[in-house]
Amino acid sequence: MASPANGTNYHNKWAAFGFTTTPEERIGPGPPYTHPALQVNLFFRVFLGFLSLFVTWVPARLLWRNGEFAGTVMCVTLLIINGMTLINALIWRNDNVETWWAGYGWCDFQAYFQFGLHTAFNVSMFDIMRSLAGKVALNRAVTPTPRERRRQRIVSALVIFTFPVIQVLLTYFATIGRYNVSTLAGCSPVYYPNWLYLVFYILPTPAYAVGAGIMAGELK
Template sequence: MDSLSLNASGYLAMTARLGFTTTPEVRIGPGPPYTTPSLQVNLFFRVFLGVLGVAITATPARLLWRSGEFAATVFCVVSMVLNTIYVVNALIWRDNNVAEWWAGDGWCDVQTYIYFPLNMAFHAALFEIMRGLAAKVALQRVTSLTPRERRRHGLVSAAVIFACPLLQVTLTFFVILIRYNVSPLIGCTAFYDPDWVFLVFFVLPPVFVTIGASALAGEFSCLSVLCFLIRALAD
């Protein structure tokens, strides 16, 4: 047996242990009945809450974009995209009949490369929102930003939000272990090599930006209280 066959056999053995492969003959799943009341309830709430999340976020996203709030718009749009993916995955793989499942070719391949970047963009947008609020409170001016300043602010926001996600898209090829796995309701999931690259560029960045957003939120709150006290004393 040549090395290619050995690699293929190893791949099938690994994915079979995970419960699913793109080859129907080697898929492993529970027998009939292929659905349960708890699974149906889970499906209902995943779809209902996901659609609700998209619906209630669409209008704020449009208004924020018109107002020039780039980071907040990205925050809303990423939330809508993630909720849409969750709903579609739940509807496609809504039971345990793995023999009849769609293999997810293309759809899951894309998700493998965008899942972590989308979540990173979500956290980075929140950080940028907090940074922008803190900067506005601390700004010692009464006039609005000039077009050049707004353009520069937009470029800085884009760099803060998208720098790490774009890097993650590139690095996914080097840290992914298998093509993908599929689970009921959850849909496509990827498995990554737990090395230092995955830790530094995928696991830690969302933690750091969330901590940073919390710190900026605290700074924003303190500055807001300080401004309120100054105005109260001035009156």
């Protein structure tokens, strides 16, 4: 967003930095409100967004039918993330902020669940590696009983969803204001750069990525 003019009176103290919610507080560039680069960006966001939905839906169904809980979660979270990206690009497709929808409700949902969805996607990869490492460690091929499969799914659910749930619960305390809205990207939360954000939002993903790498090394 463009820098505000000198002497502008802000209703929201974060408006000067582009962290705004209501339309009257938004500061955007003047006309023209679109340009070729923005239109190309919009086209690829929409085209690739629709394509990703079809590409991801098929493996999600196959993984679910075969009882692969972590793989299914990874595909479903990717479907939701790409679906939100596609919808946001269509809603906020130009720089004319005066005509933008405020996003109440829709953006509130994303502000609380967006980060958690990305974390669940990344942790799913760790759980896939953990499951494969467990299977490789077996001395013989065994078919798990229904009770064992239920237990495996419960363990996978605890591994995958623990930190995303914590992130959702802490969102109110970790964010600045309600949410931010920007062209094409749409609505997103804005976090305080403090220890809470570092420990519960930044560190879990690389920690699980390192863990996934260690598990993958055990597959050799």
